[in-house]
Amino acid sequence: MLLSLVLHTYSMRYVLPAAVMLGTAPTYILAWLGWRLFSFFLPGARFYQEMDDRFYTIYQSMVLFFFENYTGVQIILYGDLPKxxxxxxxxxxxxxxxxxxxxxxxxIRQNALGHVRYVLKNGLKWLPLYGWYFSQMYLVIFPEGTRYNPELTKVISASQIYAAEQGFAVLKHVLTPRVKATYVAFDCMKNYLDAVYDVTVAYEGTVDQMGKRKEAPSMTEFLCKECPKVHIHIDRIDKKDVPEEQLSMKRWLHDRFEIKDKLLTEFYDSPDSQRRNKFPGQSTNSKLSLKKTLPSLLFLGGLTASMLMTESGRKLYVKTWIYGTIIGCLLVGIKV
Structure with a gap:
């Protein structure tokens, strides 16, 4: 009985971070909305944008408190991440x-957290409160279009067949990338870009006892501290080295994913145990200071707790969840 209770408690370690991250979302939305309304009376858009980035930084810093400081995960960096x-x-x-x-x-290691935006799968735009805002310049693209899961053999097989049909190398540890989102993003933003970051991520502990690759950790598993290390390899590519014509970019993108595949093959399959579970080259164990995350947690947590202590605050909180979700879905529908 005691063992069952301990195991249950262990598996519920994600409840606290999940409750705080979700629970502070209405507070964040209200603070942002208040600033948005106030900014209408200010000259120019610069003041609004600066505070919008600041609000976003506060919320995402709080999220990182749980994913880095709370879990204690080690972040191992390879390659070139400019400061x-x-x-x-x-x-x-x-x-x-x-x-x-x-x-x-x-x-956050470049002080650019407030500028991160994502190209999302269409269905994710409908996430309550989050979807509309996340789909708004650190533009994140996953060219594979869906997650690589070693258990979904039909998806992997279809991806490999497509690569062969296109005359590309068949990849083992990543899916064949699709160029459309990358091409459109680069074409629209090339006059403002400095570079492309080609990032390869490996989660340590995702190989079974037989040496077979397992599914990467979910957010819940990650927050339950089931991932000891994350290995991140960064290649910085100057924008002048990225081909602008779509067919050339398609070949270039596949070549980049072929490099990723070789890195991951080394990580997962190297016959040399000393080279396994790491990427080639020098690495840095990058620890995030509590100064970067804890103040944001205390700020949003304190505001939320203050709101929930009064009846009027609780009503406003619930209405923000309800109407914020409805308005967000309507805005997404208008965009679509």
Whole structure:
């Protein structure tokens, strides 16, 4: 009985972070809305944009408190992550929902967290409160279009057949990338971009005892501290080195994913145990200071607690969930 209780408690470690992240969302939306209304009376859009980025940074910093400080995960960086903020397109392999957080993990290390936006699967735009805002320049794209899951053999097989039909190399640890979102984003933003970040992510502990790759951790599993290390390889590619014509970009993008596949093959399948579970080259164990995340947690948590302590505050809180979701869905519908 005691063992069952301990195991149940262990598995529920995600409840606190999930409750705080979801529970503070209406507070964040209200604060943002108040600023949005106030900014109408200010000259120019610069003041609004600066505070909009700041609000977004506060919320995402709170999220990172749980994904880094709370879980104690080690973030191992390889390659080139410039210390200064840049306007970039972020291209990454896609394995699980935690991949969204990896973009934030890199952005906060460049003081660019308030500028992260995502190209989402269409259905994700309908997430209550979140979907509309997340679909709004650290532009994150997952060119595979869906997650790589080693258990979905039909998806992997179809991707490999498509690659062969296109005359491309068949990939083992990633899916064949689709170029459309990358091409459109680059074509629209090339005059403002500094670079493309080609990011390859591997979650340690995703190989079984037989050496077979397993599914990457879900957000729940990650928050339950079931991922000891995340390995992140970054290649910075200057925008002048990215082909602008669509067919050339298609070939270039596949070549980049072929590089990812070789990195992941080394990580998962290397016959040398000393080279397994790491990417080639020098690595840095990058620990995020509590100064970057804890103040945001205390700020949003305190505002939310204050609101919930009064009857009028609780009513406003519930109405924000309801009407915020409805208005967000309507705005998404208008955009579509």
């Amino acid at each position: 200064h903020k840049e306007n970039i397109i972020y291209l990454s392999n896609h394995q699980c929902t935690v991949d969204w957080i990896i973009a934030d993990i890199l952005a």
